[in-house]
Amino acid sequence: MNQADNITGTTDTSQYVQWFRSCAPYIHSHRGRTFVVSLAGETIEHPNFAHIIHDIALLNSLGVKLVLVHGARPQIARQLDALHLNTEFKDGWRITDKQTLPAVEQAVGQVRLNIESRLSMGLVNTPMSGAALNVVSGNFVVAQPYGIHQGIDFAHTGKVRRINRQAIEQQLQLNNIVLLSPIGYSTTGETFNCRAEDIATEAALALGADKLIFFMDANGVKDESGQIIHQLNILQAETALQSTANDEITRLHISSALNACKHGVNRSHLISHHHDGALLQELYTRDGTGTLITIESYEDIRRASIKDVGGILELIQPLEQQGILAHRSREQLELEIENFTVIERDGMVIACAALFLYGDDAAELACVAVHPDYQKQGRANALLNHIEKQCTIKNISQLFILTTHTAHWFQERGFTEIEISRLPVERVKLYNNQRNSKAFCKPL
Numbered sequence: 001m002n003q004a005d006n007i008t009g010t011t012d013t014s015q016y017v018q019w020f021r022s023c024a025p026y027i028h029s030h031r032g033r034t035f036v037v038s039l040a041g042e043t044i045e046h047p048n049f050a051h052i053i054h055d056i057a058l059l060n061s062l063g064v065k066l067v068l069v070h071g072a073r074p075q076i077a078r079q080l081d082a083l084h085l086n087t088e089f090k091d092g093w094r095i096t097d098k099q100t101l102p103a104v105e106q107a108v109g110q111v112r113l114n115i116e117s118r119l120s121m122g123l124v125n126t127p128m129s130g131a132a133l134n135v136v137s138g139n140f141v142v143a144q145p146y147g148i149h150q151g152i153d154f155a156h157t158g159k160v161r162r163i164n165r166q167a168i169e170q171q172l173q174l175n176n177i178v179l180l181s182p183i184g185y186s187t188t189g190e191t192f193n194c195r196a197e198d199i200a201t202e203a204a205l206a207l208g209a210d211k212l213i214f215f216m217d218a219n220g221v222k223d224e225s226g227q228i229i230h231q232l233n234i235l236q237a238e239t240a241l242q243s244t245a246n247d248e249i250t251r252l253h254i255s256s257a258l259n260a261c262k263h264g265v266n267r268s269h270l271i272s273h274h275h276d277g278a279l280l281q282e283l284y285t286r287d288g289t290g291t292l293i294t295i296e297s298y299e300d301i302r303r304a305s306i307k308d309v310g311g312i313l314e315l316i317q318p319l320e321q322q323g324i325l326a327h328r329s330r331e332q333l334e335l336e337i338e339n340f341t342v343i344e345r346d347g348m349v350i351a352c353a354a355l356f357l358y359g360d361d362a363a364e365l366a367c368v369a370v371h372p373d374y375q376k377q378g379r380a381n382a383l384l385n386h387i388e389k390q391c392t393i394k395n396i397s398q399l400f401i402l403t404t405h406t407a408h409w410f411q412e413r414g415f416t417e418i419e420i421s422r423l424p425v426e427r428v429k430l431y432n433n434q435r436n437s438k439a440f441c442k443p444l
């Protein structure tokens with residue numbers, strides 16, 4: 001086995017090369033960006049944490065500026081148990097009083113030291129062997145009391161008042177990883193137990209981070225049937241927040257991600273700490289494993305521009321070779337590009353369709369194609385609906401199509417077969433007898 005085989009588990013080196021090239025745009029676009037990564041206390045105790053540490057080191061070596069925020073819920077609970085102390089939770093907030101604060105400090109301190117030591121020493125005999133990482137912790141979080149709610153004094157439970165942005169940025173400029181604990185200090189010199197999710201969100205906002213990433217126990221956000229939803233916009237995330245399909249901690253993460261999204265962090269990722277490589281897959285491939293919450297429409301249906309010619313050709317050429325689509329040269333496509341509509345996903349054209357007008361009231365739908373990885377999820381349907389709406393605006397009453405392989409797909413969507421002679425005269429002249437396509441028409 002050569003090195004490529006070791007990495008990809010395949011004997012096909014060209015696949016490895018292809019895979020590596022497919023990561024290149026992400027390596028390029030993430031370099032110099034700031035990502036805030038929230039590590040739940042449970043994540044740190046999980047056997048997969050060793051891999052997560054290596055992946056964090058890899059991100060650092062690929063030029064990503066990293067702020068890690070760790071939680072310590074299970075560690076605090078154990079420390080309190082050992083000391084026979086009790087704390088209560090109210091509405092997701094732990095009540096930390098004078099008696100329990102030392103136990104919180106001790107547990108948080110131990111977790112922090114554990115992470116620092118693993119980032120310093122844990123890379124020997126690993127894929128990141130030889131990487132020198134600097135981790136910096138400090139008084140980066142200014143806190144204030146959470147206060148008294150419904151008569152209950154939350155005492156040393158705090159909320160974030162301010163993140164010391166400048167101090168963190170100075171460390172990031174030096175290529176240091178900044179590690180934030182779920183503890184903040186007040187301007188009066190007191191210590192407060194804060195929620196790690198809040199610190200992560202506030203840090204991401206203060207730093208104008210490009211991404212906020214939450215590691216968690218669940219695989220992502222679930223829909224009502226228990227399926228993972230891979231992408232949510234703000235409205236959908238708000239619905240998921242109300243759904244009991246997601247546990248309380250996942251809902252806390254959704255809420256933090258929503259807050260971050262609404263205030264300027266474009267992309268928040270919720271990923272599982274069980275899944276080896278989830279962080280790399282989420283960041284360096286087109287389809288991650290968890291849930292992306294974003295204000296952007298990650299997939300966009302839009303009119304094509306000249307920049308899409310390469311992407312469309314890549315999509316349609318295999319179909320042309322199979323005789324499913326009629327051949328189009330690059331030059332022809334460049335001339336016709338204005339007629340095309342594409343679905344773009346994270347910079348890649350994954351579907352296309354073209355519309356050609358004949359006279360005032362007829363149009364041909366052509367070159368409908370969806371990338372094989374993205375078929376059977378309603379994208380061709382979405383393209384058809386989009387194009388039908390455009391036709392209606394243009395007062396087109398007859399939409400027709402010529403096809404060799406896909407007759408039923410169109411028939412199931414309201415198209416009926418017509419004689420070739422019933423096509424517009426100009427189209428009949430262009431008809432390719434060798435392809436022997438059938439014609440279908442849909443009244444709009």
Ligand SMILES: CC(C)(COP(=O)(O)OP(=O)(O)OC[C@H]1O[C@@H](n2cnc3c(N)ncnc32)[C@H](O)[C@@H]1OP(=O)(O)O)[C@@H](O)C(=O)NCCC(=O)NCCS
Nearest residue numbers: 324368369370375376377378379380381403405406408409
């Ligand atoms: C046909 C095509 C555009 C459908 O794209 P898509 O995004 O998967 O379509 P949708 O998700 O909206 O619809 C999927 C349904 O269409 C069905 N379908 C796919 N290809 C079909 C075909 N050739 N004939 C009939 N039905 C077909 C699928 O089986 C699925 O039905 P199901 O959910 O009942 O299983 C896609 O398969 C493709 O690109 N094919 C190759 C190019 C092509 O044939 N283009 C048409 C040129 S005229």
